[in-house]
Amino acid sequence: MRSSLLRRLFPGWLLGMFTAALLAGVFGALLLSGLIFDTSASSQHSKTFAWAIHLTMIHSVRERAGRQERPDAARHASLLNGAAAYARDCVACHGGPGAARAPWVSAMLPTPPYLLDSSSRWSRAELYRLVHDGVKMSGMPAWGEIEPDQTISDIVSFVQQMPKLSPTEFARLRQQARPATPDSPTAIGAQEPSTFSSASSPS
Amino acid sequence: MARSRNAFRVEDADRRRTGVPDCRAIRLALAVCVAAIGLAGCQRSAAADRIGDPRAGAIAIDRMACGSCHRIPGIEEADGSVGPPLAHFASRQMIAGVLANSPQALVRYLEAPQEVVAGNVMPNEGLGDRQARDIAAYLYTLR
Known part of the structure; x- marks a missing residue:
């Protein structure tokens, strides 16, 4: 009885699978031919697609934000070294308090966000993962490939503190960070206590 | 598109010849009035x-x-x-x-x-x- 039912359903199932495979093939061909997907950055993603890839990115980061950051790196993270690294590597694309991004950044798609509430969106481990490993196809580099882990920790610490900075304080930090070339990194670290006590005062 | 524009022109010419008031234009004007009242809010x-x-x-x-x-x-x-x-x-x-x-x-x-x-x-x-x-x-x- 059961086997006769299976035998009766099998041809339909086979036809269904064949149709699905055919449709998948056609869709794949259309996709690869460039006919149904516009890779130009001047055209917006559809809302559904933008929602889907953004959600995928968030879940991927959450899933993989592990324990890569050495605890002592977090403990010794220097806000001022972080500020210098942020001014060098991050501010062009992400801006800061009262500081706009570089003009060409609004022409990127997806466009890099401002980070003032990133510490309420992401945990420290997630931020570390984001900065260290970047985000595929978004323009966010894997900074861990070219910066020491300590610098990544410093950047994360600075990003977490950034919302507490007024535009004036941020501008001053950027100014101080400017001479921070690889041969004089201590020039900034030396001023740390005094500068940051004023930076953390409410404004 | 082109055809409808031509059709309109022909009708226009007809109207000028016969002197019959254009009902469609009146209806359109009415619709615009209603829409304007609706949009006032x-x-x-x-x-x-x-x-x-x-x-x-x-x-x-x-x-x-x-x-x-x-x-x-x-x-x-x-x-x-x-x-x-x-x-x-x-x-x-x-x-x-x-x-x-x-x-x-x-x-x-x-x-x-x-x-x-x-x-x-x-x-x-x-x-x-x-x-x-x-x-x-x-x-x-x-x-």
């Missing part, structure tokens, strides 16, 4: 359309990353919690707590947020006048 939205293109504004809002600091209805991922949420912007009385809400004031604020409010965290994204007006037009669709 939505004056602000009409003003929004005059100031710029709301659809271009939505794209500009996305490109300028406004959503990383503001909650903006209708903009994908615009869920920031730094600046104020921009829902019901058309009904708000003040902009940034210092300017009475008007299209001109909003455009001025968008173009130079730090000149309007000293020490403002909101950056000057270097909006062109067109972009600022389109963004304003979008915000005034939020009723």
Whole structure:
């Protein structure tokens, strides 16, 4: 009885699978031919697609934000070294308090966000993962490939503190960070206590 | 398209010849009147359309990353919690707590947020006048 039912359903199932495979093939061909997907950055993603890839990115980061950051790196993270690294590597694309991004950044798609509430969106481990490993196809580099882990920790610490900075304080930090070339990194670290006590005062 | 335009022209010529009043034109005028009365309650939205293109504004809002600091209805991922949420912007009385809400004031604020409010965290994204007006037009669709 059961086997006769299976035998009766099998041809339909086979036809269904064949149709699905055919449709998948056609869709794949259309996709690869460039006919149904516009890779130009001047055209917006559809809302559904933008929602889907953004959600995928968030879940991927959450899933993989592990324990890569050495605890002592977090403990010794220097806000001022972080500020210098942020001014060098991050501010062009992400801006800061009262500081706009570089003009060409609004022409990127997806466009890099401002980070003032990133510490309420992401945990420290997630931020570390984001900065260290970047985000595929978004323009966010894997900074861990070219910066020491300590610098990544410093950047994360600075990003977490950034919302507490007024535009004036941020501008001053950027100014101080400017001479921070690889041969004089201590020039900034030396001023740390005094500068940051004023930076953390409410404004 | 071309055919319908021709048809219209022929009908036009007919009417001129016969001198019969154009019922369709009267009906159209009536419809416009009704629509105008209906729209009277939505004056602000009409003003929004005059100031710029709301659809271009939505794209500009996305490109300028406004959503990383503001909650903006209708903009994908615009869920920031730094600046104020921009829902019901058309009904708000003040902009940034210092300017009475008007299209001109909003455009001025968008173009130079730090000149309007000293020490403002909101950056000057270097909006062109067109972009600022389109963004304003979008915000005034939020009723």
